[in-house]
Amino acid sequence: MGLFRRKKQAADEAPVQTAPERGLPRRPEPNLEGLRSVEDHRDYLLSLVQELPAFGQTILDAVGLSLCEDIIADLDLPRFDNSAMDGYGVHAADLEGVSRGLPRSLPVVRSIAAGDPAGPEVEEGTVVKIMTGAPVPPGVDAVVPYEHTDRGSVTATFLHAPAVGENIRPAGDDIAVGDHIASIGDRLGPRQVGMLAGIGIDQVLVRPRPRVVVISTGSELVQPGLELHEGQIYDSNSFMLAALARSEGAQVFRVGIVSDDPSVVAQTISDQLVRADIILTTGGVSQGDHDVVKAVVPRLGPTDFCRVAMQPGKPQGFALIGEDRTPVIMLPGNPVSAFVSFEVFVRPVLRKLMGVQPLVRPVSHALTRTIIRSPLGKTQFQRGVVTSTRDGRRHVAPMGGGGSHKLGDLAQANALVIIPPEVEVIEAGNPVEIWMIDDE
Numbered sequence: 380m381g382l383f384r385r386k387k388q389a390a391d392e393a394p395v396q397t398a399p400e401r402g403l404p405r406r407p408e409p410n411l412e413g414l415r416s417v418e419d420h421r422d423y424l425l426s427l428v429q430e431l432p433a434f435g436q437t438i439l440d441a442v443g444l445s446l447c448e449d450i451i452a453d454l455d456l457p458r459f460d461n462s463a464m465d466g467y468g469v470h471a472a473d474l475e476g477v478s479r480g481l482p483r484s485l486p487v488v489r490s491i492a493a494g495d496p497a498g499p500e501v502e503e504g505t506v507v508k509i510m511t512g513a514p515v516p517p518g519v520d521a522v523v524p525y526e527h528t529d530r531g532s533v534t535a536t537f538l539h540a541p542a543v544g545e546n547i548r549p550a551g552d553d554i555a556v557g558d559h560i561a562s563i564g565d566r567l568g569p570r571q572v573g574m575l576a577g578i579g580i581d582q583v584l585v586r587p588r589p590r591v592v593v594i595s596t597g598s599e600l601v602q603p604g605l606e607l608h609e610g611q612i613y614d615s616n617s618f619m620l621a622a623l624a625r626s627e628g629a630q631v632f633r634v635g636i637v638s639d640d641p642s643v644v645a646q647t648i649s650d651q652l653v654r655a656d657i658i659l660t661t662g663g664v665s666q667g668d669h670d671v672v673k674a675v676v677p678r679l680g681p682t683d684f685c686r687v688a689m690q691p692g693k694p695q696g697f698a699l700i701g702e703d704r705t706p707v708i709m710l711p712g713n714p715v716s717a718f719v720s721f722e723v724f725v726r727p728v729l730r731k732l733m734g735v736q737p738l739v740r741p742v743s744h745a746l747t748r749t750i751i752r753s754p755l756g757k758t759q760f761q762r763g764v765v766t767s768t769r770d771g772r773r774h775v776a777p778m779g780g781g782g783s784h785k786l787g788d789l790a791q792a793n794a795l796v797i798i799p800p801e802v803e804v805i806e807a808g809n810p811v812e813i814w815m816i817d818d819e
């Protein structure tokens with residue numbers, strides 16, 4: 380069904396949005412086996428997408444987004460000298476030598492609550508009641524908490540001699556006017572949002588959440604919750620990819636399942652252009668008789684299908700379609716292949732759109748518990764479970780073998796073990812490169 384009620388078109392008609400004239404830039408050279416390296420393919424995709432234009436956003440909606448402006452404080456925090464305790468504002472000199480054994484009483488001239496103005500100077504030999512957060516009036520140079528007094532209202536008896544400055548939070552002590560408090564490229568989190576609100580900033584310039592459309596192709600697929608018939612399976616990819624994109628900060632539109640009918644695939648993809656900064660598809664990119672994505676997308680715009688020297692995730696596709704040259708990343712249908720492809724290619728692309736660094740997950744290390752064998756000439760991304768021992772060393776137990784259909788294993792793994800293309804065997808106990816993947 381056409382999402383925006385556009386007329387349906389037959390497979391052999393021109394698509395709704397026709398392919399623009401411009402093609403794709405020169406593709407990276409494959410190796411002798413016809414495979415493109417992981418790095419070449421990732422760099423190529425990254426070169427074909429641009430950061431989304433910055434826009435003003437309220438601070439709460441900017442959580443997870445990347446700042447496009449430097450923020451210089453134009454307000455002190457604390458804004459004024461204020462009390463850190465509920466108690467009495469005093470002249471420290473008036474209480475010199477005071478202790479529990481040598482108390483002293485002083486007249487209380489007024490009370491200042493948080494939100495009150497500080498009021499006139501407090502004369503020597505007198506005190507004010509003052510609450511936490513209330514402004515410290517002129518003359519007061521220390522605050523004695525109630526616990527060290529008799530809590531009197533007309534006169535108060537003091538059992539403690541404060542030092543000058545005790546329990547006073549000075550203006551600008553935390554953030555001072557002119558301080559550079561956030562920088563272009565910073566990803567805002569709850570703490571930064573709290574700080575911005577604290578100095579009165581309600582809107583910031585950020586890169587928006589990319590609008591990510593997720594489509595699963597395959598006539599065998601059924602929406603979870605519905606009845607399965609013979610030969611059918613549930614669509615897991617669109618849910619997993621939607622969840623992954625959302626966890627990276629994207630605004631996700633999960634279209635779900637599209638059958639292997641070329642006209643429906645073409646129509647659905649075209650219909651989604653109106654709300655997509657990027658489209659993700661899974662399935663239909665290998666050699667099958669019904670690999671519809673491979674057949675249809677080149678009609679919508681310049682397309683690059685290639686085989687990447689990796690396992691899983693070998694067949695990959697990319698296109699720029701429609702008037703806006705919207706990027707389409709076409710991932711293989713096997714669920715683990717789709718997951719690994721997201722981590723290797725899609726996450727960095729989303730981070731580029733969002734202006735977030737680093738584009739690629741940082742690599743860390745763990746000692747493999749078992750021997751690892753890997754096909755020469757391909758980067759292998761193997762699922763693994765990482766655990767830490769008491770001495771702080773991390774160990775990884777590889778799992779799942781080569782099965783790129785094994786969703787159960789994938790769900791249990793908390794890491795991907797990365798085995799470079801030139802490595803065939805890693806003996807147990809040796810360090811391996813890993814990506815921790817349990818931070819989604």
Ligand SMILES: Nc1nc2c(c(=O)[nH]1)N[C@H]1C(S)=C(S)[C@@H](COP(=O)(O)OP(=O)(O)OC[C@H]3O[C@@H](n4cnc5c(N)ncnc54)[C@H](O)[C@@H]3O)O[C@H]1N2
Pocket residue numbers: 595596597599600612613614615616617661662663664665666667670691692693694710711712713714716783
């Ligand atoms: N003759 C060859 N066959 C295959 C090759 C090859 O080089 N030559 N490559 C294999 C590799 S590697 C992969 S990966 C897959 C990729 O195939 P497609 O991208 O065309 O995906 P499909 O054929 O549509 O599906 C593959 C597999 O995944 C299941 N699937 C698909 N979509 C979903 C979904 N949304 N949720 C859950 N499972 C899904 C589908 O039923 C198939 O079992 O091709 C190999 N074949």
Ligand code: MOO
Pocket residue numbers: 689690691692693694711713716717783
């Ligand atoms: O590349 Mo496929 O992704 O190996 O299963």
